[in-house]
Amino acid sequence: MDWKEFLEPKNPVTDLLAGNNCNAVPCMPICEDTSWLPFCHQRILEKWAEQLDASGTERIELAWDDYVRIRVEVYDEIFRYYTPAPAWFASPVQATRPGLAGSRIERRGDELFHLTRKGREIRMGNFREPSSESIRQGTAGLEPTWDSTIGWASFKDHGSWRPPRNRIEEFRKGIPYELAEPDDPDALGQGDIIDIEDWIPRYAFSETDAEGTPTADDLLASGSYDVVRAVCEHTNWAHVPYGGGTSPFQNACYDLGFEGLMESMVLEPELVHRATATHLPKPSAAREAMKRAGVGIIYLFQMFGSGDLFGPKQFEEFVAPVVQQALDFYHERGFRVVYYPMGNATPHLEPMRQLDWDALSLEESRRNYTIDIAHVRRVMGDDRVLLGNMSTKMIEEGTHEELIDEAHRQIRGAAGHGNFILSCGTPILPGTPAERVKFFCELPERI
Numbered sequence: 001m002d003w004k005e006f007l008e009p010k011n012p013v014t015d016l017l018a019g020n021n022c023n024a025v026p027c028m029p030i031c032e033d034t035s036w037l038p039f040c041h042q043r044i045l046e047k048w049a050e051q052l053d054a055s056g057t058e059r060i061e062l063a064w065d066d067y068v069r070i071r072v073e074v075y076d077e078i079f080r081y082y083t084p085a086p087a088w089f090a091s092p093v094q095a096t097r098p099g100l101a102g103s104r105i106e107r108r109g110d111e112l113f114h115l116t117r118k119g120r121e122i123r124m125g126n127f128r129e130p131s132s133e134s135i136r137q138g139t140a141g142l143e144p145t146w147d148s149t150i151g152w153a154s155f156k157d158h159g160s161w162r163p164p165r166n167r168i169e170e171f172r173k174g175i176p177y178e179l180a181e182p183d184d185p186d187a188l189g190q191g192d193i194i195d196i197e198d199w200i201p202r203y204a205f206s207e208t209d210a211e212g213t214p215t216a217d218d219l220l221a222s223g224s225y226d227v228v229r230a231v232c233e234h235t236n237w238a239h240v241p242y243g244g245g246t247s248p249f250q251n252a253c254y255d256l257g258f259e260g261l262m263e264s265m266v267l268e269p270e271l272v273h274r275a276t277a278t279h280l281p282k283p284s285a286a287r288e289a290m291k292r293a294g295v296g297i298i299y300l301f302q303m304f305g306s307g308d309l310f311g312p313k314q315f316e317e318f319v320a321p322v323v324q325q326a327l328d329f330y331h332e333r334g335f336r337v338v339y340y341p342m343g344n345a346t347p348h349l350e351p352m353r354q355l356d357w358d359a360l361s362l363e364e365s366r367r368n369y370t371i372d373i374a375h376v377r378r379v380m381g382d383d384r385v386l387l388g389n390m391s392t393k394m395i396e397e398g399t400h401e402e403l404i405d406e407a408h409r410q411i412r413g414a415a416g417h418g419n420f421i422l423s424c425g426t427p428i429l430p431g432t433p434a435e436r437v438k439f440f441c442e443l444p445e446r447i
Contacts, residue, residue, distance in 0.1 A: 306343025
């Protein structure tokens with residue numbers, strides 16, 4: 001199937017990204033899955049418990065068709081309760097058909113367990129507490145799993161930020177570095193809330209592929225993208241799937257450490273260029289398979305590039321060239337790209353305007369800086385697609401009138417010629433009642 005088919009307009013979202021100046025203003029929360037992941041996790045468990053009830057036994061086969069069907073049914077509920085169309089959804093991480101072959105699900109009291117064909121017993125979770133309904137209503141008492149307002153000064157002290165002390169010297173010597181695992185299993189995305197399927201084998205190619213490097217055909221044949229494809233077809237592409245990407249500049253920070261990256265831009269710029277070059281995106285079987293499965297959008301994240309940290313000249317020298325190379329890479333493979341530079345983007349808007357992104361998504365204003373979407377529109381011009389940056393605190397706590405007023409303000413300031421998507425500046429945190437997320441997504445219709 002020709003990848004260009006997936007770029008044809010199927011709803012107002014793809015219409016905008018295809019360069020058409022549609023009149024509708026769709027609403028798409030960034031990282032939309034963050035708000036409903038706990039619901040998704042619990043609803044999947046409940047549906048497996050219902051399957052056990054129907055069987056009249058305490059153990060059933062974990063059939064692949066049931067695995068895909070349950071996820072499509074849960075996405076149906078997510079789209080009904082949280083993010084009505086037109087919107088998008090993150091391409092889900094999922095099991096493979098060979099990975100689940102021979103598996104069973106067993107109920108022990110209120111707990112479900114995944115029994116693999118190799119004899120492992122993996123706890124799936126408690127299917128009664130908390131109930132998916134209490135999560136949907138916002139009464140489950142869920143705590144945020146990360147702090148989206150964490151500052152640069154404290155970021156390096158966070159659970160998963162533990163670069164070696166002499167990071168720059170190690171990088172010069174070619175010593176690889178990976179983020180350390182937090183000691184606290186509940187810190188920064190660890191545990192049941194964020195990793196909704198830590199009970200399933202991700203891949204199972206080692207038994208059939210001596211090299212252990214599956215091709216795109218292998219990945220597609222394994223069912224690795226069956227869920228995303230099934231959801232798209234089930235909803236007639238009313239929701240657009242997207243995949244994630246990371247700016248090479250952001251990844252350079254993991255090599256050099258935060259202080260090392262900042263210092264090297266002044267004292268040893270070639271070290272920064274070398275670090276960013278090693279993180280340029282490369283062809284992969286997973287990207288090819290993802291594209292062939294129907295994923296047409298890449299959400300390109302970037303931390304550590306804020307205008308609080310350095311000025312436009314540094315952005316032009318160190319950030320813009322490698323971001324453009326990443327944009328070219330994804331465009332050549334048939335993706336549209338939404339660029340999401342985190343932090344204070346206002347000082348960098350002029351050089352950012354020169355980049356060939358398909359849409360620009362910006363963070364919300366903070367106490368020490370303002371990102372005014374009307375000002376962004378004036379700088380970028382009328383023909384570029386912008387995503388609004390409504391405060392997630394307002395979405396979580398504001399009145400309906402406040403949300404409507406802010407949506408009016410953003411649409412008046414940035415949607416005069418179309419090319420605008422109402423969105424939020426940071427992810428909506430888990431624990432936010434579904435009604436509030438849904439109200440936000442329906443704001444364009446309400447006004």
